[in-house]
Amino acid sequence: MSWHIGNRAGGTYFFTVRLADAESDALVRCIADLRRAMRHTLNHHPLRIDAIAVLPAVIHTIWTLPADRAGYSNRIGMLKAKFSRSMPMPGHRTPAQIARGEKGIWQRRFWEHRICDQADFDRHRDLVHLSPVHAGLVQKPQDWPHSSVHRDLRRGVQPPDFDPAAFPPRPATRRDLPRDVILQSSRHGQRPGSDSFQRR
Template structure:
């Protein structure tokens, strides 16, 4: 069995990618209100700062900063995935292994994480998150994707509303 080693740095900022098992589904936006409710519930029980987030039909990216003295991002993801899965009817395809383990077939087992190293790394990941709907062809303008923190950053003056993700078009204010 593989030994998945993760960094555990208290109070760090992290970039995450979390995927559905079936990448051709649209479950995350079909059940967006349920997903947001599950995130909110976990956020209330195990606080963290949501720096940025984009939810696409079959995967999501986000930047979180954990509280000082806290390193348990895995527990938060486990709780979000579990709450979302339990709230859905069990209609998805499951492998023999998943059935044997009593697992659902909704999420990929693992997620990808990256500890943010510095301000430049943070800004690269922030832009990546917000341009992702455009990158995947879900919209022709970033501003048209409703399931992201992009509009919060526009309101703060960080991005122009017509920002398209091209680094030449990026407007980085003091936010």
């Protein structure tokens, strides 16, 4: 993906953003810092969060962006940078990370998929809300505290059904969507993105 495409303005997108350490729990352990980073990003570059689930080392979310020049890469980069500044310097960094001024908290790239219609939106919203179940963290979407499924419940939207036969839970140490779901999303237009901020 080119920088230009990665900063495309407007539209509704599904994103997956990961920490560099897949076994980390920093996103939920430091959830207050993540919320402050999100508020900071929203204050500078408004967007609508249609769905979100924060797992220990992964964020799955759907954003609707205004037609401004900032694009989604700038927003994701700002979120990463603000959260990283709240984290202590890790004990080990690669020479490349040191040269770029990075803490190495986040994976440099992220996944994005542009939502094309209501059915596509509903499917990806369900993926977001089911992700803690897929990761083996809880039995039901509403059991996970760091999820917009609770907002949907207050609005009368029922959580998606979980079919164990179709999506067997992974151990809690594998904090991501099942590979077949990721591959299916890739076939429907999901692709890697990048951000332009340096201090991640």
